[in-house]
Amino acid sequence: MSTLKLFVHNHSSKGDQSFLKTITFAITHFTVAFTVAYLLTGDILIGSLIAMVEPAINTVAYFFHEKIWARHQRNTTANAMNLRQNTL
Structure with a gap:
C-alpha cells in the first residue's frame, strides 16, 4: 500500500493528472462494461x-x-x- 501512496504522491503534481485520469477512466470503463x-x-455474475x-x-x-499504427506512420513519413x- 505504501508503494501505491508513493506512486500517487509522485504523480499528483498540479500539472500531471494522468494517474487520476487513468483511474477514473478504468472505473468508468468497468461500470459501462458491467x-x-x-x-x-x-446476470450479475456474467456482467x-x-x-x-x-x-x-x-x-x-x-x-x-499501436504497433500497426506506428508502422503506418513510419511508412507514411x-x-x-x-x-x-x-520532386527536387
Missing part, C-alpha cells in the same frame, strides 16, 4: 466477468493497434520523404 453486460444478460475480461482483451488489442526527394 452495465451493458448486465442489461443484456440479467461482472465480462466487465473484468473485456478490458484485459481490449488492452491487448490496443497494444497491437517515409513515402512523403521519398516523394519530396523525387
